[in-house]
Amino acid sequence: xxxxxxFTAARNVFMRDLTIALRRSTDVLxxxxxxxxxxxxFPLGVGPEANLLRTMAPGVIWVAALLATxxxxxxxxxxxxxxxxxxxxALAPHPLPLLVLAKVCAHWVLTGLPLVAMSPLLxxxxxxxxxxxxxxxxxxxxxxxxxxLLGSIGAALTLGLRGGGVLVSLxxxxxxxxxxIFGAGAVSARAFGLDAEAHLSLLAAFLILGxxxxxxxxxxxxxxxxx
Amino acid sequence: MLSYAAPKNFYxxxxxxxxxxxxxAVVTLAFGLYLGLFVAPADYQQGQSYRIMFIHVxxxxxxxxxxxVMAAAGAASLVWKTxxxxxxxxACAPIGASFTLITLVTGSLxxxxxxxTWWAWDARLTSELILLFLYIGVMALQASIDDPRRAAxxxxxxxxxxxxxxxxxxxxxxxxxxxxxxxxxxxxxMPSIHPSMLAPLLLMAVGFKLYFVAMVLVRMRYQIxxxxxxxxxxxxxxxxxx
Numbered sequence: 001x002x003x004x005x006x007f008t009a010a011r012n013v014f015m016r017d018l019t020i021a022l023r024r025s026t027d028v029l030x031x032x033x034x035x036x037x038x039x040x041x042f043p044l045g046v047g048p049e050a051n052l053l054r055t056m057a058p059g060v061i062w063v064a065a066l067l068a069t070x071x072x073x074x075x076x077x078x079x080x081x082x083x084x085x086x087x088x089x090a091l092a093p094h095p096l097p098l099l100v101l102a103k104v105c106a107h108w109v110l111t112g113l114p115l116v117a118m119s120p121l122l123x124x125x126x127x128x129x130x131x132x133x134x135x136x137x138x139x140x141x142x143x144x145x146x147x148x149l150l151g152s153i154g155a156a157l158t159l160g161l162r163g164g165g166v167l168v169s170l171x172x173x174x175x176x177x178x179x180x181i182f183g184a185g186a187v188s189a190r191a192f193g194l195d196a197e198a199h200l201s202l203l204a205a206f207l208i209l210g211x212x213x214x215x216x217x218x219x220x221x222x223x224x225x226x227x
Numbered sequence: 228m229l230s231y232a233a234p235k236n237f238y239x240x241x242x243x244x245x246x247x248x249x250x251x252a253v254v255t256l257a258f259g260l261y262l263g264l265f266v267a268p269a270d271y272q273q274g275q276s277y278r279i280m281f282i283h284v285x286x287x288x289x290x291x292x293x294x295x296v297m298a299a300a301g302a303a304s305l306v307w308k309t310x311x312x313x314x315x316x317x318a319c320a321p322i323g324a325s326f327t328l329i330t331l332v333t334g335s336l337x338x339x340x341x342x343x344t345w346w347a348w349d350a351r352l353t354s355e356l357i358l359l360f361l362y363i364g365v366m367a368l369q370a371s372i373d374d375p376r377r378a379a380x381x382x383x384x385x386x387x388x389x390x391x392x393x394x395x396x397x398x399x400x401x402x403x404x405x406x407x408x409x410x411x412x413x414x415x416x417m418p419s420i421h422p423s424m425l426a427p428l429l430l431m432a433v434g435f436k437l438y439f440v441a442m443v444l445v446r447m448r449y450q451i452x453x454x455x456x457x458x459x460x461x462x463x464x465x466x467x468x469x
Contacts, residue, residue, distance in 0.1 A: 153384070153385075153388055157368060157381050157384060157385055158368070158371075161371045161372060162371060163371060164371075167367055167368065167371055170360070170363065170364045170367050171364040171367075171368060171385060173360070174357050174360040174361050174364065174389075174396070175388065175389070175392050175396075177357055177396055177399065177400070178392075178395050178396055178399035181399045181400065181402070181403040182399060185403060202399075206395075213391070217384060217387070217388050220305075220384055221381065221384045224377060224380045224381050224384065225377075225381070227377055
């Protein structure tokens, strides 16, 4: 029997991850609820003053998105590692980086995309100005896939380790800083009526670089973890 | 020359090198400190307190240099699977983290009299802090994997990802900062430096490098002993040291 083509293999991995996750939908909802709760805590902590919240909103929403993505990274590989699927993927005739990319895409559809969809609601809560809204959604659309891509490296490195969940935050969060800076920076710039195009271009550049290089690093890390 | 890459030959060779390099480091550092603390004139703006620069600037250079060494050794260990490169990479991490910490602490001590604050969200300060986090990540990853070879390879991947990211992080932080408060970047901007201050600075930089080489060799020797503890030659070394 011939192995399926490259594209079919990647699509199968992608669809499989989606199907599994949707059958256990609480897994998908938990990071989303976390995102909602963290953002809700900020007004309680710093006070309900509308102007203060408006200034803080881009940073708060972005940091919450970072943390929510990071919390969901455990789901990326650990179940497949536990039941041996990951070893089968590594043995497959297809290049592992491509299969990893398919898994990362599924992870983004399940985590990043819901975060993006929910962000306008939170932005309203924090009194973000209407002209910032579109920028917020665009930055999250460009930035959250990078979070999933970089996160996949951390998730692959900490596979099967004790204290993996906390460790992954230590590895991944410093790498997230550029995304946070330009993501939140673009939204803040819009508040002053400035153009956010430079920020968005850089985020897009990170996305392209991440999509090209991160799967290779994650695949190398997976092979080390599977040894 | 290549035969020194075998741990068995490297161990005694490094043992012979360490006293010489360590001695050179002590002499260079002592001379550099003497020139820096007693001979160099006081700064016309900063008075005496600028002298912390002779510790601060070389350790800042080292903090980046050691990370690059660690990543290069990691790459070598991934490509050629040499044990010595793995040992070198993992010996670098704590030393580099210490240099980063020294940079942050001395910078903070210097910042208080000069800027009137212990900490400013200046571009360089922030990227140095993130560098410390990257070091801590590498060390934490190494510590949580029991098998030393697997730990070394995982840490090498992380160090390589980090080394790609360091320029990106640095420039993003710089841009982020200049967007908010453009004045503070020029605060740190070093004016052209007088030779009487440059000489001790360069001496200290060389001294720090020598110190790093000596320390890394010491750490590598201990790690080699621990990794090879089941071999014949380590048993002989332990026997002869008794």
